[in-house]
Amino acid sequence: MGEILIIAENLTIYYDGYRAVEDITFRLSSGETLLLLGPNGAGKTSLLRTIAGLHKSYTGKLLVFGKPPAEVKDLISYVPQSHSLNERVPLKAIEVVAMGALYKRGFIHFNIPKSVLKEAEEALEFVGLGDIKNKRFAELSGGQKQRVLLARALVSKPKLLLLDxxxxxxxxxxxxxxxSVLAKIKREMRITMIITTHDPNPLTEIGDKVMLVNKRLVAFGTPEEVLRDEIITKVYGSLAKAVKVGERMYCFIGDVHIHGRERR
Ligand SMILES: Nc1ncnc2c1ncn2[C@@H]1O[C@H](COP(=O)(O)OP(=O)(O)OP(=O)(O)O)[C@@H](O)[C@H]1O
Ligand SMILES: [Mg+2]
Structure with a gap:
């Protein structure tokens, strides 16, 4: 893998006086895909928004492309946990994607330049949705909507993609x-990605690294290093189980939602 792209050392994230995430240290190399795993309230979104340069209340060291994240926002695309598009505004898929480019350039207007529409169309084709570009976003299936949002994140040609x-x-x-679109982004665009998830199983085929957080860093390493019974039971309780099938790790982590609470 390439050079180090993210350096976090003793990163603690605050909301006023409250520490949402404490003392996180890790490094991620260029081109790697990191799966960020942890129960509800573990701090996944807080970490992602801080790395995106959207949340600035933190202590410790955090360098993205060698700089504080707020200075490299142009290189980063962040796709939030639940999209904030007002579906009553009758936007077409291609307009939603074009907004990604316009927003990054700091202007939004109603006559989208042809060059931007072309970039948006290419991004939609990349995610396999070229043929529905003029459909209304609100009318798409859940999978299609998520692919449109990926296209919107890609249209500004980011070097780091953060997906909540x-x-x-x-x-x-x-x-x-x-x-399969995420795998294609990794394979063909080689964009570094951090993907938060409650369920790593569908993603272990593309995850180079896994980070397990529960307010603090529980483990960081390859899927095989992190997805082990003795590690996941620390967070998800004694019923959590990891298994290797072929070359891939899978884990069964039940449905535990509170910091470190065991389900016995
Ligand atoms: N805007 C905010 N103001 C105050 N506290 C917040 C805010 N956002 C998150 N928190 C708190 O920070 C902690 C981490 O929350 P965060 O949303 O980062 O967790 P998460 O791992 O993304 O959870 P989920 O799986 O539910 O999305 C929680 O205790 C949460 O209540
Ligand atoms: Mg979250």
């Missing part, structure tokens, strides 16, 4: 759809 639970609202077949 891109699979959580999807049924299994839509998950497969979206994971």
């Amino acid at each position: 639970e891109p699979l959580s609202a999807l049924d299994p077949s839509a998950r497969v759809e979206v994971v």
